[in-house]
Amino acid sequence: MTERVINLKSFFEEARAGRLTGIRCGRCGALAIPPKEFCENCQQREWQPVPLGGTGTIVSYTVIRVAPRGRGGEVPYAIVVVKLDEGVSLLGRAVDIPFDALKAGLPVRFRPLELQSQTLIGFGPA
Amino acid sequence: MRRVAVIGVGVTKFGKHDRTSAELFAQAAADAIIDAGIAPSAVQALYFGNVTGGETERQLHMAPLAATLLGLPTIPTTRFENACATSHVAFRHAVMEIASGASDVILVGGAERVLNVPTESATEFFAYCSDASLEQPAGLTFPGVFALIARAHMDKYGTTEEQMAHVAVKNHRHGTLNPKAQFQKEISLETVLKSAYVADPLKLFDCCPFTDGGAAIVLAAEEVARRHRRPIWILGTHAATDTMFVHEKRDLARVTATERAAQGAYRQAGKTPAEVDVVELHDCFTIAEIVATEGLGFFEPGTGGLAAEKGWTSLGGKLPVNPSGGLKAKGHPIGATGAAQIAEIVTQLRGEAGPRQVDGASTGLTHTLGGNTATVLVSLFGRD
Numbered sequence: 254m255t256e257r258v259i260n261l262k263s264f265f266e267e268a269r270a271g272r273l274t275g276i277r278c279g280r281c282g283a284l285a286i287p288p289k290e291f292c293e294n295c296q297q298r299e300w301q302p303v304p305l306g307g308t309g310t311i312v313s314y315t316v317i318r319v320a321p322r323g324r325g326g327e328v329p330y331a332i333v334v335v336k337l338d339e340g341v342s343l344l345g346r347a348v349d350i351p352f353d354a355l356k357a358g359l360p361v362r363f364r365p366l367e368l369q370s371q372t373l374i375g376f377g378p379a
Numbered sequence: 380m381r382r383v384a385v386i387g388v389g390v391t392k393f394g395k396h397d398r399t400s401a402e403l404f405a406q407a408a409a410d411a412i413i414d415a416g417i418a419p420s421a422v423q424a425l426y427f428g429n430v431t432g433g434e435t436e437r438q439l440h441m442a443p444l445a446a447t448l449l450g451l452p453t454i455p456t457t458r459f460e461n462a463c464a465t466s467h468v469a470f471r472h473a474v475m476e477i478a479s480g481a482s483d484v485i486l487v488g489g490a491e492r493v494l495n496v497p498t499e500s501a502t503e504f505f506a507y508c509s510d511a512s513l514e515q516p517a518g519l520t521f522p523g524v525f526a527l528i529a530r531a532h533m534d535k536y537g538t539t540e541e542q543m544a545h546v547a548v549k550n551h552r553h554g555t556l557n558p559k560a561q562f563q564k565e566i567s568l569e570t571v572l573k574s575a576y577v578a579d580p581l582k583l584f585d586c587c588p589f590t591d592g593g594a595a596i597v598l599a600a601e602e603v604a605r606r607h608r609r610p611i612w613i614l615g616t617h618a619a620t621d622t623m624f625v626h627e628k629r630d631l632a633r634v635t636a637t638e639r640a641a642q643g644a645y646r647q648a649g650k651t652p653a654e655v656d657v658v659e660l661h662d663c664f665t666i667a668e669i670v671a672t673e674g675l676g677f678f679e680p681g682t683g684g685l686a687a688e689k690g691w692t693s694l695g696g697k698l699p700v701n702p703s704g705g706l707k708a709k710g711h712p713i714g715a716t717g718a719a720q721i722a723e724i725v726t727q728l729r730g731e732a733g734p735r736q737v738d739g740a741s742t743g744l745t746h747t748l749g750g751n752t753a754t755v756l757v758s759l760f761g762r763d
């Protein structure tokens with residue numbers, strides 16, 4: 254197989270439509286986001302796209318108060334690393350979660366976020 | 380493979396400069412060549428590091444420019460970029476070129492200039508060193524990356540914001556002893572703890588500054604180095620990489636690339652962590668120093684914060700870490716940092732570090748980390 258089953262563009266197109274997609278190794282079953290060529294675990298190249306449920310729990314979080322150029326109007330905003338129920342993790346922007354409620358283990362649910370005509374990975378309350 | 384030594388070092392004052400990156404490097408390089416006591420024409424190649432020149436100075440192709448401004452316009456040059464680990468990567472490749480027998484004398488180093496652009500622009504350019512598909516659009520910054528690590532370390536081990544503040548206080552105290560440091564002023568624990576949050580739990584004084592500066596090293600093969608007054612030998616140099624994606628890190632409370640780079644360097648050098656006398660490590664944020672002291676094998680996982688709190692890593696402590704002031708106080712011109720750390724360890728092992736000298740230091744270690752903990756270099760140095 255030489256064509257990727259999904260690429261970054263289609264990953265974000267799917268995300269924009271509210272669908273989170275990972276890839277599963279057809280050999281060892283490892284899950285990954287974003288798409289890549291070889292499986293780190295078994296060195297094979299036999300990926301299948303796999304829909305992800307979008308629910309998971311926070312692994313770590315921070316509230317950004319000094320932003321890069323062009324994002325100053327968005328501060329403060331929270332970034333979270335989320336371990337999805339399927340076992341694979343993803344980083345995104347926390348949405349509609351009070352900062353003081355953020356903690357490791359908090360259940361969250363994926364939701365797409367449109368900012369500056371770009372699709373972002375967001376996580377809101379589960 | 381041939382043995383390789385550092386025979387010359389040169390570092391500009393760190394801080395704000397009106398000179399370009401290429402000029403800053405050329406100045407440091409000339410100092411390093413004079414320190415080495417060799418003719419400029421003895422230099423056979425330049426391995427040069429710079430990260431943001433395209434963004435901050437509209438200047439790419441900076442390696443031949445730096446060689447031209449140095450007055451060596453015909454030597455072969457290469458530009459390296461691996462985020463904040465840039466010039467340590469350049470160093471490792473230069474060591475291999477000499478060890479292989481291809482060259483005898485190589486000039487290595489780097490320069491960075493970012494204080495000529497607004498802070499929000501510098502923050503943006505540095506963020507280019509994270510992934511542009513998932514991480515930059517989310518608004519992740521470098522303080523943000525290390526804040527995620529800090530939070531994970533606090534949750535897993537009980538590390539406190541106060542312990543992190545001790546790292547800042549210690550490195551600022553060391554910086555007062557380094558005339559080249561950007562900050563030469565002591566700060567109190569309270570100053571750190573009361574400073575504004577940049578990315579919770581990291582506050583302004585947990586973060587290293589933006590810095591302009593250049594640093595250079597002259598490397599030589601054993602035959603050349605033996606004629607030098609005090610060669611400092613490279614005992615081991617190892618590179619390790621980890622996934623670029625923060626979400627793919629297996630444990631955010633660890634930097635596994637540091638652990639792997641350290642193991643490789645110790646193995647190559649035939650040394651153990653207990654044999655290291657002085658360390659310059661990558662304290663871009665206070666938590667980064669705590670995690671690095673664990674990953675380099677100096678303290679058990681989870682006890683790096685305690686080590687900072689107890690003063691074990693201070694000058695006069697059991698293992699002085701960042702006697703130069705570290706990135707935190709000396710400053711962090713990202714393309715120059717790896718070379719500047721090596722210059723400090725060479726100065727320490729020569730016994731020429733003045734008021735910040737670690738008495739009797741004979742084995743030193745440098746550790747440089749790039750980007751989202753994706754690139755890590757560890758090198759070990761010894762004297763005759």
